[in-house]
Amino acid sequence: MSSATETLKHDAHDDHHHGPAKGIKRWLLTTNHKDIGTLYLWFSFIMFLTGGAMAMVIRAELFQPGLQIVDPQFFNQMTTVHGLIMVFGAVMPAFTGLANWLIPMMIGAPDMALPRMNNWSFWILPFAFLILLSSLFVEGGGPAFGWTFYAPLSTTYSGDSTALFVFSVHIMGISSIMGAINVIVTIWNMRAPGMTWMKMPMFVWTWLITAFLLIAVMPVLAGVVTMVLTDKYFGTSFFNAAGGGDPVMFQHIFWFFGHPEVYIMILPAFGIISHIIPTFARKPLFGYASMVYATASIALLSFIVWAHHMFTTGMPVAAEMFFMFATMLISVPTGVKVFNWVATMWRGAMTFEIPMLFAIAFVILFTIGGLSGLMLAITPVDFQYHDTYFVVAHFHYVLVTGAVFSIMAAAYYWLPKWTGVMFDITLAKWHFWASLISVNVLFFPMHFVGLAGMPRRIPDYALQFADFNKWISIGGFAFGLSQLIFLALLIKACRKQGEPVSDQVWDGAEGLEWEIPSPAPYHTFDTPPVVK
Amino acid sequence: MQPKQSQNPNSRLVVKLVGVVFGMFAFGFALVPLYDVFCDITGINGKTNETAVTYSAPEVDTSRMITVQFITKTTAGMPWKFEARTETVKVHPGELNTVEFYVRNPAIRDIVGQAIPSVSPGTAALYLNKTECFCFNNQPLPSGQEAVMPMQFYVDPQLPEDINFFTVQYTLYDITGTSADVTTESAE
Structure with a gap:
């Protein structure tokens, strides 16, 4: 009995001061927001390389016209799984990882509000992607209907792996919903005394709004994949006209999820950039309040624009007009953000450290992606652009040079705080310049071949597109290889090879996370700081 | 312990948010009948009447072909x-x-x-x-x-x-x- 009390006391004592557990158990059983953040970030990077490898297969096939390397069915599986992995495996978990690491440190909370659920929401993810990747080895191959899994491609004409696809999407959805609930509860209830809503850092604001988008639309995605499952295996007719359903309805339900989803992948990026630019311009963010309202407006508008993905399905003119103008309206709050970033830089004492280079590249290249999006919103011209490489160019500009560049900027910006050492700046410069040049060689010519009529998702193309596609593929291989520099840099930084950094790390950095020691201790803000 | 649980502000917020999640899951399915009703009223998906209508013998408009x-x-x-x-x-x-x-x-x-x-x-x-x-x-x-x-x-x-x-x-x-x-x- 007395020894039991001893153990209990010992445990209670440990609870306050212990560091991380040793070995694999630390990672499997952890409820620490920093550990879980690290797990998310490494997982998303592995998925980024996996999805990238599939993109290399796509670009290798498209290097020359004609069919030479893979058969068309496998090509379709590559485009499908590349999209699914990059959206649900790379970009979304990377933002959740950043949220885990940063939100408690930015609002002065000791941890996330629901640490055990946090552990679950990460650890179900690897299984979701294991299921998705294993579907590629099922007889008949993996999902080949595009990441948008339009009915009847996914219901009538899909292979036996569709059930695996549906279950993996369910698990991914549950993971994101749990992550989003955790973020909302943390921000709602655990802000340090004195941190009012309008004093919250922009990354916290953008993530709060993103989390609300997630809990609003991920359940709709779960619903639509369930309908695909029952249509395919249990004889329902949600999307089957013969049984009274409607295949076009699939697109409405899917894009009701799908359009808010694209803002889920970009709003946290806006938050990141709103931290980095003020730091290296040494000026406070221009128009903080307008940034908050712009983010909220984008989120609200995202629910009423979904049908701009479906202009060619034969909608009445009135509906096309509505969705066209609603979509173009989104460029107003987005423009507010871009001008605020530029105004923050205006007459600032700017220096060009690696995070700032990525942030400036983000502002310029994301704006290119935004402007091509505005072109696509115009209904009459969308009939020409629809399903061409112009669309591929558009969403890769906003997702690669937008979301992915912001994630890299965030990694470079906060990495010294996480590891306590400055990363290898030479490697980082190589990584930035190689990525910047290759990504434009990769995606910019896609605008031209798209406008000239090259269709997306097709493993072969007309001879007139051959030259541009050669350059696109070369850019693709170079961009893929450039990420190995990043991998080397990350491994070096995680092994703590580099100069130790100060608590503030960057000269102009402001915020609670820069007031704690570098590297950030395992437990921070056990007693909440007071925000003035 | 149980009654205290509901006093916890985190639990109360989680319950509400989970409610939103289930609500939106149900909304996803509710879109199916809503879509049909909307299309029925506006006729925008090109579906015609599914049961016979009786010929009301309206005035024939011979001016239009x-x-x-x-x-x-x-x-x-x-x-x-x-x-x-x-x-x-x-x-x-x-x-x-x-x-x-x-x-x-x-x-x-x-x-x-x-x-x-x-x-x-x-x-x-x-x-x-x-x-x-x-x-x-x-x-x-x-x-x-x-x-x-x-x-x-x-x-x-x-x-x-x-x-x-x-x-x-x-x-x-x-x-x-x-x-x-x-x-x-x-x-x-």
């Missing part, structure tokens, strides 16, 4: 020969017309077919009133048999001024043995 085109299509795996006997017909709004469709089952098995209509432009669907149509029921056809299926309709005189031509497409599905196939079920 509407061209109605009929096209047919069979889905993958449906072996029937399916064609419209009349490819286009010119009608006055308000007058009752009959057109015929021909089907033959060349397969060595008996097949139950179901035709699904679709009107383009979709807004015309609201003004196409069918008093009799083979698409209201499914069509069992034994192997090697042929049939002529009538369709009787009138165009509502309220048809918008800018529509003088519309197309009715029938897509024929093989529904043998599926849940929509009532004949097989009742036969068993």
